[in-house]
Amino acid sequence: MDHISQVLWQFLEKWLTNFSLYPPEASKIAPQMDALYFFMVLVSLIGLTIVILLVTGFSILYSKKRHPVAVQIEGSTLLEATWTIIPLGLFLIMFVWGALIYFRVYTPPANAMNIYVVGKQWMWKAEHPGGQHEINALHVPTGRPIQLTLISQDVFHSFSIPAFRVKREAIPGRYTSVWFEATKTGTYHLFCTQYCGTNHSAMIGDIVVQTPDEYKKWLQGSTSGMSLAQNGERLFASLSCSACHNGRADARGPALAGVYGSKLTLTNGQSVSVDEAYLREAILNPSEHVTQGYSPIMPTYQGQISEDGVISLVEYIKNLNSNDRVEQTLTTTTLLPESEGKAAAVGTSTGQTSTKQGMVKQ
Numbered sequence: 001m002d003h004i005s006q007v008l009w010q011f012l013e014k015w016l017t018n019f020s021l022y023p024p025e026a027s028k029i030a031p032q033m034d035a036l037y038f039f040m041v042l043v044s045l046i047g048l049t050i051v052i053l054l055v056t057g058f059s060i061l062y063s064k065k066r067h068p069v070a071v072q073i074e075g076s077t078l079l080e081a082t083w084t085i086i087p088l089g090l091f092l093i094m095f096v097w098g099a100l101i102y103f104r105v106y107t108p109p110a111n112a113m114n115i116y117v118v119g120k121q122w123m124w125k126a127e128h129p130g131g132q133h134e135i136n137a138l139h140v141p142t143g144r145p146i147q148l149t150l151i152s153q154d155v156f157h158s159f160s161i162p163a164f165r166v167k168r169e170a171i172p173g174r175y176t177s178v179w180f181e182a183t184k185t186g187t188y189h190l191f192c193t194q195y196c197g198t199n200h201s202a203m204i205g206d207i208v209v210q211t212p213d214e215y216k217k218w219l220q221g222s223t224s225g226m227s228l229a230q231n232g233e234r235l236f237a238s239l240s241c242s243a244c245h246n247g248r249a250d251a252r253g254p255a256l257a258g259v260y261g262s263k264l265t266l267t268n269g270q271s272v273s274v275d276e277a278y279l280r281e282a283i284l285n286p287s288e289h290v291t292q293g294y295s296p297i298m299p300t301y302q303g304q305i306s307e308d309g310v311i312s313l314v315e316y317i318k319n320l321n322s323n324d325r326v327e328q329t330l331t332t333t334t335l336l337p338e339s340e341g342k343a344a345a346v347g348t349s350t351g352q353t354s355t356k357q358g359m360v361k362q
């Protein structure tokens with residue numbers, strides 16, 4: 001008996017440490033998410049207690065011994081209204097509270113630093129704006145909002161960081177995003193939480209949260225020598241995009257400087273705002289949405305550029321711009337010795353804080 005309890009205790013201890021039911025709270029949103037979660041648990045517990053008490057109380061009170069003959073009760077409007085309105089109120093609180101947190105988690109602040117994450121069977125690849133790549137790991141600094149822009153190269157995956165209480169699907173053919181602000185340094189679990197094939201369970205990794213100084217050092221030590229935007233600039237030339245998008249008056253394609261964050265009118269009269277997702281679409285399916293005033297002569301690049309390549313092109317086009325998000329990208333780039341490139345030069349000349357919607361191009 002003694003032996004068994006010892007084994008059980010060991011098992012419990014292992015289980016508690018290895019499969020923590022309650023991961024650490026390492027992001028700004030985590031305590032808020034947990035508050036809602038504990039509220040729901042509390043409401044459930046209170047409900048459970050009331051039900052158990054009533055079931056036990058009534059079975060004693062109305063047992064056959066005490067009440068040999070059943071009495072017909074006709075109901076009570078007051079009672080029914082009470083047990084409808086109170087739970088309704090509680091559920092509405094959960095709904096509104098949950099919705100507020102939901103919108104917070106999925107609406108990145110304008111000054112967030114953008115990191116791209118590409119999921120594929122069976123690994124995660126993260127790409128920092130400065131060109132640093134990492135596999136099944138993600139380094140982030142504390143105290144700074146980080147936006148993840150996710151995409152999958154094959155099937156559905158889901159990027160989940162329990163310690164941040166954050167999770168987002170990586171979907172083939174479409175950018176999705178989520179953001180967080182890490183608050184505690186340390187190494188946390190990264191999981192794929194969407195069953196994605198044989199080695200799904202191996203699609204895990206480490207989220208390494210560092211102080212801003214450590215993160216800077218890490219960026220410098222992991223540089224690939226070329227930022228995403230610089231790589232994009234290289235692709236822009238080698239794929240001959242520059243043949244049509246050269247910014248000259250007689251160019252066959254529109255100038256791309258300033259297009260990110262602007263609103264375009266298409267030939268079908270539709271108006272679209274140009275974000276990362278639209279740029280990706282414009283490169284891969286140009287005939288689907290032709291900009292007004294231009295003929296549909298741009299060839300499709302579907303199948304010719306990898307997702308990583310598209311990301312670089314998108315970053316390059318964003319860097320031709322002058323807005324907050326781009327300045328963020330460039331600040332990260334300027335941490336690196338290779339920052340003397342063209343992209344960085346654009347950034348230093350833009351001190352203003354124009355908003356994303358600030359520019360309207362027709």
Ligand code: HEC
Pocket residue numbers: 236239240241242243244245252253254255256259264279282283286287289290291294295296297298299301313317
């Ligand atoms: C044969 C000329 C040509 C080539 C080559 C070309 N484009 Fe285009 N591109 C156009 C034209 C014309 C439009 C406007 C009509 C449209 O939307 O299709 C356009 C539109 C775009 C847009 C939408 C933004 C806007 O202002 O309309 C983006 C982004 C873009 N091109 C990026 C690229 C990239 C990146 C490449 C290289 C991988 C490339 N283009 C190669 C001609 C070209």
Ligand SMILES: [Cu+2]
Pocket residue numbers: 119156157158192193194195196200203
């Ligand atoms: Cu997966």
